[in-house]
Amino acid sequence: xxxxxxxxxxxxxxxxxxxxxxxxxxxxxxxxxxxxYREMINTPLRAWSALFLFLLLIPGSPVFADSGTRVLExxxxxxxxxxxxxxxGCSSCPPADAFVSSxxxxxxxxxxxIPLSFHVTYWDYIGWHDPYAQKVFDQRQRQVAARRKSPxxxxxxxxxxxxxxxxxxxxxxxxxxxxxxxPQANIKLALNTSSADALGLELDILVxxxxxxxxxxxxxALFENRLTSQVRAGENSGKxxxxxxxxxxxxxxxxxxxxxxxxxxxxxxxxxxxxxxxxAGVVAFVQNTVDGSVLQALSVHLVVRAPVSxxxxxx
Numbered sequence: 272x273x274x275x276x277x278x279x280x281x282x283x284x285x286x287x288x289x290x291x292x293x294x295x296x297x298x299x300x301x302x303x304x305x306x307x308y309r310e311m312i313n314t315p316l317r318a319w320s321a322l323f324l325f326l327l328l329i330p331g332s333p334v335f336a337d338s339g340t341r342v343l344e345x346x347x348x349x350x351x352x353x354x355x356x357x358x359x360g361c362s363s364c365p366p367a368d369a370f371v372s373s374x375x376x377x378x379x380x381x382x383x384x385i386p387l388s389f390h391v392t393y394w395d396y397i398g399w400h401d402p403y404a405q406k407v408f409d410q411r412q413r414q415v416a417a418r419r420k421s422p423x424x425x426x427x428x429x430x431x432x433x434x435x436x437x438x439x440x441x442x443x444x445x446x447x448x449x450x451x452x453x454p455q456a457n458i459k460l461a462l463n464t465s466s467a468d469a470l471g472l473e474l475d476i477l478v479x480x481x482x483x484x485x486x487x488x489x490x491x492a493l494f495e496n497r498l499t500s501q502v503r504a505g506e507n508s509g510k511x512x513x514x515x516x517x518x519x520x521x522x523x524x525x526x527x528x529x530x531x532x533x534x535x536x537x538x539x540x541x542x543x544x545x546x547x548x549x550x551a552g553v554v555a556f557v558q559n560t561v562d563g564s565v566l567q568a569l570s571v572h573l574v575v576r577a578p579v580s581x582x583x584x585x586x
Contacts, residue, residue: 340463340471345569349454351384351446352556352565354430355516356412359401360394362506367427370439372515377443381570384446385554386516387492391426399505403498403517411521418563433563455483456557456566464548464573474536476557478527478566484534486561488524491538492554495519495546519546524560549574 355371357364371386380386389408390401412424419435429436432449436442456478463471472491478484498514520540527534542548556568 339465340461341571342459342461343569343571344460345454345456345458345567346382347454348382348450349452349566350382350568351432351449352554352558352568353384353386354415355386355388356391356408356415356424356426356428356430357388358391358394358404358426359500359502359507359512360397360399360505361426364427365507365510365512367429368512368514372513375515379443379446383450385556385568385570387494387554388514388517390517391424393424394426394505397505399502399507402500403514403519405521407521408518415563418561430563432565433558454567455480456487458555458557458567458569460553460555460569460571462553462571462573468542470540470542470553470573472536472538472540472553472555474525474538474555476527476534476536477532478534478557479532481532483559483566484527484529484532487527487557487559487566489527489534489536489555489557490521490523490525491540492518492522492556493520493540493542493546494552494554496550496552497547498550519543519551524558527557 353371353374355367357368368388371388374380374384374386389411390403390405391409391412392401392404392406393409395401395404409424412428415428415430415433415435416422416424418433429439431442431445436445456476459475459477461473463473465471470493474489474491476489478487494516496515496517498517500512500514502508502510502512520543522538522540525536525538540553542551551574552570552572554568554570557566558564559566
């Protein structure tokens with residue numbers, strides 16, 4: 272369940288400065304580590320070690336960025352969005368799922384292309400209920416078909432930058448060509464992961480061209496990796512299926528139809544109980560409603576053990 276909101280920071284009262292638990296803890300840890308740092312600078316080696324530990328425990332640092340809020344912004348290069356429409360009840364889908372999973376090791380993800388797997392429900396009638404399928408994803412795929420004036424939807428279907436592609440041949444060249452285009456939108460995302468069961472997002476979207484902005488919307492996808500299913504019925508009965516970049520929640524479309532080039536949205540996404548935070552992330556993208564092209568996309572994982580993964584940079 273998702274809702275738009277404007278609310279005080281957690282722990283604040285109306286008229287208060289908006290100080291929350293993470294700010295308090297951050298100040299306390301900062302003071303403690305300053306004292307420790309002063310005691311550890313007798314030698315250069317110990318000084319560097321102290322500085323490293325000091326930086327690690329600053330709230331919002333990349334290594335511990337899952338403990339609070341961090342801000343990311345899209346870069347100067349356009350990032351392509353790849354959508355896969357798939358189902359665990361479709362015998363032709365596992366190879367397409369494997370292709371999407373392979374992108375994380377291709378060198379393209381996440382600065383050149385961001386994949387999202389949408390599981391559809393219309394294969395459930397065969398006998399296997401896909402646990403990741405949602406009817407809203409069926410509708411999204413129908414919109415893809417409607418834009419190309421086709422009465423047919425099918426799986427597996429790959430959609431790159433809003434356009435249907437058949438097979439993965441020449442995929443890297445197609446992505447590189449899209450990367451060469453100037454991005455028509457800028458995305459700034461502030462992600463707060465401090466709540467145990469929800470995500471807080473502050474989105475600032477800039478689309479300079481008024482006509483493009485009037486026909487553009489924003490979507491936010493909560494995705495999950497490292498998913499496994501033991502299929503016991505349907506066309507894939509007896510198989511163990513593995514999935515990456517599976518969309519678990521989709522928020523949008525959020526309108527950009529405003530007189531001003533910049534638009535702000537505050538969004539809260541409740542995290543389903545079945546989603547493992549350590550395997551989850553968020554993708555924000557701006558899409559043209561007329562031709563389906565994606566103006567820009569940005570990806571970030573909820574739990575970060577290395578420098579933040581995104582199409583832009585962690586600010």
